[in-house]
Amino acid sequence: MDTFHIQGGGSLQGEITVGGAKNAALPIFASTLLTDEPCIIENVPDLSDIRFMAEILRSLGATVERLTTNSWRVEAKQISHIAPYELVRKMRASICLLGPLIGREKQADVSLPGGCVIGPRPIDLHLKGLSRLGCEYSIEGGYVRVDGKNAKGNYVFLGGRHGSTVLGTANILMAATLLPGITHIDSAACEPEIIDLCKMLVSMGAKIKGIGSHSLQIEGVKKLSGCTHSVISDRIEAGTYLIGSAMTQGDVTVHGANHRDLGALLDKMDSIGARVDILSESSVRVRAALEPYKPTDVITLPHPGYPTDLQAQMCALMCLTPGLSIITERVYPNRFMHVPELQRMGADIAIEGSSAIIKGVPRLSGAPVMASDLRASAALILAAVAAEGETVIRRIYHLDRGYEEFEKRMQSLGAQVMRIPEKELPQHLQEEPI
Numbered sequence: 001m002d003t004f005h006i007q008g009g010g011s012l013q014g015e016i017t018v019g020g021a022k023n024a025a026l027p028i029f030a031s032t033l034l035t036d037e038p039c040i041i042e043n044v045p046d047l048s049d050i051r052f053m054a055e056i057l058r059s060l061g062a063t064v065e066r067l068t069t070n071s072w073r074v075e076a077k078q079i080s081h082i083a084p085y086e087l088v089r090k091m092r093a094s095i096c097l098l099g100p101l102i103g104r105e106k107q108a109d110v111s112l113p114g115g116c117v118i119g120p121r122p123i124d125l126h127l128k129g130l131s132r133l134g135c136e137y138s139i140e141g142g143y144v145r146v147d148g149k150n151a152k153g154n155y156v157f158l159g160g161r162h163g164s165t166v167l168g169t170a171n172i173l174m175a176a177t178l179l180p181g182i183t184h185i186d187s188a189a190c191e192p193e194i195i196d197l198c199k200m201l202v203s204m205g206a207k208i209k210g211i212g213s214h215s216l217q218i219e220g221v222k223k224l225s226g227c228t229h230s231v232i233s234d235r236i237e238a239g240t241y242l243i244g245s246a247m248t249q250g251d252v253t254v255h256g257a258n259h260r261d262l263g264a265l266l267d268k269m270d271s272i273g274a275r276v277d278i279l280s281e282s283s284v285r286v287r288a289a290l291e292p293y294k295p296t297d298v299i300t301l302p303h304p305g306y307p308t309d310l311q312a313q314m315c316a317l318m319c320l321t322p323g324l325s326i327i328t329e330r331v332y333p334n335r336f337m338h339v340p341e342l343q344r345m346g347a348d349i350a351i352e353g354s355s356a357i358i359k360g361v362p363r364l365s366g367a368p369v370m371a372s373d374l375r376a377s378a379a380l381i382l383a384a385v386a387a388e389g390e391t392v393i394r395r396i397y398h399l400d401r402g403y404e405e406f407e408k409r410m411q412s413l414g415a416q417v418m419r420i421p422e423k424e425l426p427q428h429l430q431e432e433p434i
């Protein structure tokens with residue numbers, strides 16, 4: 001397996017343009033099942049999750065062709081409604097196949113998503129929403145089997161104990177585009193990735209009102225057409241580089257993501273004293289503060305609140321911020337797998353329930369650490385670049401799921417990071433932390 005070998009002590013400098021957003025591309029790929037006409041999807045990030053979703057669409061009967069590194073053609077002339085267990089169980093986001101299969105085939109057999117290291121990944125809201133649309137479902141042998149032959153538009157309240165659900169909203173939205181009648185979704189997610197999905201569906205002929213709000217209205221149509229759609233830029237990738245700039249006394253300008261999609265992050269970075277310059281609608285520059293950072297507190301919330309996918313990265317920045325900072329997870333209360341690894345690098349963090357209480361330290365030191373999930377991996381890389389000494393990060397396949405060519409992009413900003421197969425590590429770095 002590959003590792004990242006990072007020589008710390010550098011600072012991130014320069015300009016970078018982010019790629020397409022994984023969390024928009026995955027439901028967008030699923031939405032191509034809603035039509036029997038070809039769809040061209042552009043600005044797709046080159047990630048293992050995307051290649052995996054392409055495999056799943058092929059297993060359902062769609063013709064899926066990669067046109068270039070970042071563009072694909074999908075034609076779902078005739079499809080099966082059964083998403084295979086051996087494929088679907090490996091990627092939780094496959095649950096977003098439910099909605100298009102109900103919309104197109106009026107039935108769906110999709111294997112239940114496993115949990116993952118960031119916590120349980122329930123689908124009760126997805127199923128409550130489909131029930132409100134007149135679907136009947138059963139859980140059998142690890143599959144959720146949904147019968148939507150009598151499905152039609154209805155009022156759906158989709159809020160749960162943690163607020164809105166992103167892929168739950170995607171599922172009900174996609175199903176409703178082809179169901180008779182009108183569907184109102186209240187407490188809908190309004191993440192930029194959902195807005196992007198809505199824009200693609202409208203270009204296919206869907207009738208959707210309230211795009212960008214927590215209340216969506218969808219009037220079902222008989223058929224949707226093919227389209228060409230370019231995926232929205234990845235705000236989480238953008239935020240990762242901006243936090244890295246602040247952590248490493250750097251000066252980084254990120255192009256591509258709309259600064260308003262990063263409002264909560266930029267507001268927080270401004271409050272700790274980092275110098276944030278909005279150069280244009282889709283270019284933001286962050287430079288290190290001229291004086292020591294000020295501690296702050298962050299609570300992760302559904303959009304437009306602070307994104308949980310930038311929680312680990314902010315945690316790493318707080319490790320180097322003098323004083324006591326607190327970060328509280330209201331989306332995934334247990335999403336702190338990065339904390340023990342940051343502690344191995346000298347961070348002073350205490351977990352209290354769903355909060356991390358972080359006492360800033362003057363410096364972090366390089367150490368052998370383990371990636372555990374996509375965003376934790378990114379946080380560890382930022383910490384390793386900021387730290388003194390060398391770090392080895394194992395299990396970086398987690399990172400490859402959501403960051404395209406991350407080491408090359410970080411190298412372009414001056415980071416000394418190399419991708420090295422574990423067996424080629426220098427002898428003194430061979431032993432894996434027990």
Ligand code: EPZ
Nearest residue numbers: 023093122123124125126160162164165166167331332374
């Ligand atoms: C999406 O996951 C993203 N994944 C996640 O990104 C992201 O962290 C999450 O939204 C929150 O923004 C993709 O888009 C592929 P949710 P999703 O349903 O839709 C609870 C990454 O690192 N909930 O919005 O699965 C749930 O337990 C990944 O890129 C229910 O209780 O997340 C969580 O506490 C990680 N019942 C909260 O809602 C349900 O039926 C938000 O989950 C569904 C969710």
